Every structure is written in structure tokens, then in C-alpha cells.
Amino acid sequence: MNSFFDHIIEKQGCVILDGALATELEKRGANLNHALWSAKLLIENPALIKQVHLDYLHAGADIITTSTYQASFGGFAKEGYSKKQTEDLMQLSLSIARQAIDEFLLANPASNRQVPLVAASIGPYGAALADGSEYRGNYNVSIEKLMEFHKHRLDLLAKSNADILAFETIPCLEEALAIKELLKNYPQCQAWVSFSCKDEAHLCSGALFSEAIELLNESTNIIGMGVNCTAPNYIESLIKIAAAITDKYIIVYPNKGEAYNSDTKTWEPTDNCHLSFVDNAQIWKAAGAKVIGGCCRTSPADIQQLKNAWK
Secondary structure (H helix, E strand, O other), rough: OOHHHHHHHHHHOOEEOOOOOOOHHHHHOOOOOOOHHHHHHHOOOOOHHHHHHHHHHOOOOOOEEOOOOOOHHHHHHHOOOHHHHHHHHHHHHHHHHHHHHHHHHHHHOOOOOOOOOEEEEEOOOHHHHHOOOOOOOOOOOOOOOOOHHHHHHHHOOOOOOOOOOEEEEOHHHHHHHHHHHHHHHOOOOOOEEEEEEOOEEOOOOOOOOOHHHHOOOOOEEEEEEEOOOOOHHHHHHHHHHHOOOOEEEEEOOOOOOEEEOOOOEEEEOOOOOOHHHHHHHHHHHHHOOOOOOOOOOOOOOHHHHHHHHHO
């Protein structure tokens, strides 16, 4: 296990992740209706990415995630970028996160917190398709193809100064297996894997969430497993399923309960959220989650509420 996580959990009961990046960038005027999504701003406005990172750090996040979720070699190549340019942009994402941490620590010299960590975001195969497939999991590609897709980024990010790798919004068992097998080649890396789920017991593909946890439980460099970008009202049940199977850190960072429309690339209201973010987070913590943050539509204000509640 990771001593940083243990130290923070001992101190405040839970590690606090950051919240949404892309939807927060959109709130600040960025147009992300594009195949590269938040990675588009690595080209157009990296300063805005850094500002969002800083705002999450000042709000109390112990970990910030890079803007590489939708950054893939294939995705950048479709937009005309070379392999070298893609590598440089991914490295820029890591540099932006480190710069934000340096600026935060400079502005808070009396802070007695552990130095915040950088999680390198690794989105699913479906994210690179830019058609909402990460909320369906119907890829119809081989495990070997999925391993090949993830290997290009992993080769780069495994050598970076990221503290941990974050495989996010994984919708199906096949992709989980591909990640598990691929990570065997990077024993020096620690990672977490979080899944997208369609209800209180199933991945978006329809497979049982319990099967996904069991599949990854024996991996030595996966230190945490959980759920992200899933409706808040499903999270407690999913935490309890994971807690009965694994002693790894249970990580949850749901969205606000809205539904993603892949055609318009917008979030639409639903009736899937009945409590405030911080009230929900108290329930998730009590159920056994040790790392909690937010995904799409959450904000620095939500993370600030968590920090205030768990001081």
C-alpha cells in the first residue's frame, strides 16, 4: 500500500481527490466540443488547465489528475499531430500539474499537508473514440487491441514524474483484463483502476462489478479500485460490493447524477441525485471508501466542502 494514502487517511479519515477538469474548463469559457476534449486545451490554453489545478489544490485536494484523459496517440494523429508532438503535449500536461503544485506550496509555506500528488489520467479506449463508448463498453475489439492502445501512453507515463497512474471510466471486463496484463510489464508503477457503472451492481457493459474487482484483486501494482463518472445514488452499493472482496483502497469519484448525451457532448438532468455532494460523500466514507473526489460537473466548491467536513 501507499504510505502517502495511509498518512492522509490516518490524519483526516479519507484522501481527497480533485473534481472535474473538462466541465470546469467549460464553465470558464473553454469550448471542448471536440474529439480531443480537455486535451485540446494543452494546445490552446494550458494556463487555464493550471488555474483549475490550482483552484482544486487551494480547495483542499490531496491529488490532482492530469489533462490526459482523452489524450491518445491515435486521437492526436487524427488531428494531424506527430508522435513527437503527442509525446510533448502529454509531458506538458504533467509539467502543468507539477507547476500548479509548486505554485500552491509557494503560496502556502506554512502548510503542514503532505505534498499533493499527481495522478496521470489514462482514459479508456472508448474516450478516444469520442462517441460516448466509455458509457456503453460495446467496443467489439480484442484484448490485444486494447493492450496495444494503452501501451503507447503507458510507455510514456510510466517514465514520467507522475506519482500514480489513474485508469478511469473503464466500462468492461475486457479492458480491465488488458490493463491488468499490461501493468505486469511496469512493476515500478502504482495504479488505480476505476470503472463506469450503469446501476448499483453492473459495469456499463452489463458485467458484474464484483467480477471486475475480483479480476484485478491479485494485481500487485494496482493499489486501488473503484468507480468514477457514475451516478451518486449507485455508489454506496458499489462500495459495499468492493469492500467485501478487496482490501485495496476503494476509490470513488462520481459525477453529479446527470446523463451524458454523446451527440451534443452535454450533460442532461436526471433524478439520480437527491443529496448534496458532501452529504453523499459522508455516506460513501462510512461505507468504506478511502479515496473520494468528483468527476464530471463537480467543482472546487465541492472539494472545499469535503475538506471542511474532514478537517
